[in-house]
Amino acid sequence: MAEYDYDLLVVGAGSGGVRASRIAAGHGARVAICEDSRVGGTCVIRGCIPKKLLVYGAHFRHDFEDSLAYGWQPRHPTLDWPTLIANKDTEIDRLNGIYIKLLRDAGVELVPGRGRLIDAHTVQVGERLLSAGTILIATGGAPYLPPIPGIEHAISSNEALDLATLPRRVVVVGGGYIAVEFANIFTGAGAQVIQIIRGEELLNGFDDDVRVELARQMRTQGVEIHTRRQVVRIERHRAGLNVVTDHGEAIEADAVLYATGRRPNTAGMGLEEAGVELGRNGAIQVDDFSQTTVANIYAVGDATDRLNLTPVAIREGHLFADSVFGGRRLAADRTNVATAVFSHPPIATVGLTEAQARRRHGPVDIYRTRFRPLKHTLTKREEFSLMKLVVDPASDRVLGCHMIGADAPEIIQGLAVALQCGATKAQFDATIGIHPTAAEEFVTLRTKLAEPAARAAE
Numbered sequence: 243m244a245e246y247d248y249d250l251l252v253v254g255a256g257s258g259g260v261r262a263s264r265i266a267a268g269h270g271a272r273v274a275i276c277e278d279s280r281v282g283g284t285c286v287i288r289g290c291i292p293k294k295l296l297v298y299g300a301h302f303r304h305d306f307e308d309s310l311a312y313g314w315q316p317r318h319p320t321l322d323w324p325t326l327i328a329n330k331d332t333e334i335d336r337l338n339g340i341y342i343k344l345l346r347d348a349g350v351e352l353v354p355g356r357g358r359l360i361d362a363h364t365v366q367v368g369e370r371l372l373s374a375g376t377i378l379i380a381t382g383g384a385p386y387l388p389p390i391p392g393i394e395h396a397i398s399s400n401e402a403l404d405l406a407t408l409p410r411r412v413v414v415v416g417g418g419y420i421a422v423e424f425a426n427i428f429t430g431a432g433a434q435v436i437q438i439i440r441g442e443e444l445l446n447g448f449d450d451d452v453r454v455e456l457a458r459q460m461r462t463q464g465v466e467i468h469t470r471r472q473v474v475r476i477e478r479h480r481a482g483l484n485v486v487t488d489h490g491e492a493i494e495a496d497a498v499l500y501a502t503g504r505r506p507n508t509a510g511m512g513l514e515e516a517g518v519e520l521g522r523n524g525a526i527q528v529d530d531f532s533q534t535t536v537a538n539i540y541a542v543g544d545a546t547d548r549l550n551l552t553p554v555a556i557r558e559g560h561l562f563a564d565s566v567f568g569g570r571r572l573a574a575d576r577t578n579v580a581t582a583v584f585s586h587p588p589i590a591t592v593g594l595t596e597a598q599a600r601r602r603h604g605p606v607d608i609y610r611t612r613f614r615p616l617k618h619t620l621t622k623r624e625e626f627s628l629m630k631l632v633v634d635p636a637s638d639r640v641l642g643c644h645m646i647g648a649d650a651p652e653i654i655q656g657l658a659v660a661l662q663c664g665a666t667k668a669q670f671d672a673t674i675g676i677h678p679t680a681a682e683e684f685v686t687l688r689t690k691l692a693e694p695a696a697r698a699a700e
């Protein structure tokens with residue numbers, strides 16, 4: 243008789259947990275997965291997918307406007323927000339069903355309820371005590387809202403995806419992925435948006451040229467970006483909310499969205515009691531193979547706060563299952579992970595920013611172009627694409643590719659393959675472009691930018 247109920251018990255049925263359980267079951271393991279919410283996790287239920295559907299929905303406004311220059315006569319189109327939300331919900335329900343079916347088809351038992359570790363081999367889910375040889379924690383993260391007076395009046399991205407009506411005036415606090423994406427969604431949908439950031443530019447960590455270009459284009463679209471500000475309190479009054487900043491402003495709003503980072507979902511799960519070490523903000527400490535400080539307990543995805551992106555969690559979950567149940571021990575490679583921000587226009591990036599490359603490699607060559615895309619030569623829309631390559635002059639290797647502009651995420655995904663293969667600038671140059679596209683600019687960038695000091699003096 244088996245010593246434990248299962249070979250693997252996964253806590254959390256998001257992207258990482260579902261992938262790990264399916265792959266482990268494919269290797270012959272007896273697997274159960276517990277989940278206290280809907281199967282699919284942040285990405286499918288309250289993140290990437292519903293967010294991107296709202297991005298599509300909000301930006302038809304631009305298409306209707308642009309179509310005029312191409313001879314179309316759209317008659318005063320308006321957005322019915324509740325229809326967008328309802329259709330988005332229908333799609334999320336469908337995906338939730340697909341995820342449940344994927345688990346069932348793989349032979350993984352789904353146990354509804356919140357998992358809590360009793361000891362290194364036992365998890366309590368509701369009334370049940372489940373034992374397993376190996377436990378995987380894949381509980382993801384949750385929005386973090388700083389504890390300022392009136393914060394209970396603010397919403398996070400969770401609620402922003404389900405608003406029954408479109409607020410007329412929205413204050414967005416934060417300058418990261420989520421804040422930028424929702425500022426663009428609400429503006430596209432027709433709301434007035436004020437974004438409050440504590441730094442000078444949006445999207446800390448992205449290439450500076452892209453950050454500056456994004457702010458310029460968002461302002462052109464009507465987003466007011468208030469920099470170097472902190473919100474000190476939020477007050478409710480009869481007509482809405484007042485957002486009070488440390489500059490003494492009182493900004494009126496119908497909704498206040500806080501997108502000030504996310505924290506690992508690890509509190510109250512009995513992890514530390516079982517010997518699992520937690521780090522800053524409750525992040526589960528793991529080695530390169532996602533193993534925690536307890537030998538039979540592993541953790542993947544946002545619960546470990548490494549690189550908090552869905553495809554990374556999926557890779558970590560897959561490699562965990564292959565290592566522990568498939569006899570193939572591999573660590574996740576987190577170099578050249580491409581990422582995108584679904585702003586309008588979108589941003590995508592892979593490899594090092596100019597600043598990171600200068601810190602690591604010293605002098606670097608920079609190639610950059612900024613242009614109005616062909617589509618907007620007729621519409622005259624003040625929308626520009628910016629593309630940039632960062633090259634190591636010693637090896638000629640391309641260290642980073644950055645873009646803001648239509649289709650940037652679709653374009654950069656292909657370039658990520660090139661960077662993974664160690665492509666050089668000479669190889670980019672030897673590639674013949676597809677004409678007329680924006681993407682061809684990446685293989686036709688010939689003129690190096692002057693060094694920063696010379697650029698500053700221009």
Ligand code: NDP
Pocket residue numbers: 388415416417418419420421423439440441445446472501502503504549550551581582583584
């Ligand atoms: P981010 O870490 O990207 O950004 C947090 C923002 O909030 C930053 O601008 C930060 O400022 C600011 N901030 C943090 N604390 C405070 C505070 N106390 N007061 C005021 N401002 C504050 O977090 P997000 O919530 O936007 O996203 C979380 C993660 O989710 C991302 O890191 C990403 O990994 C993932 N994600 C990925 C997406 C994608 O791939 N398209 C989309 C959405 C999320 P500062 O910069 O000064 O620190």
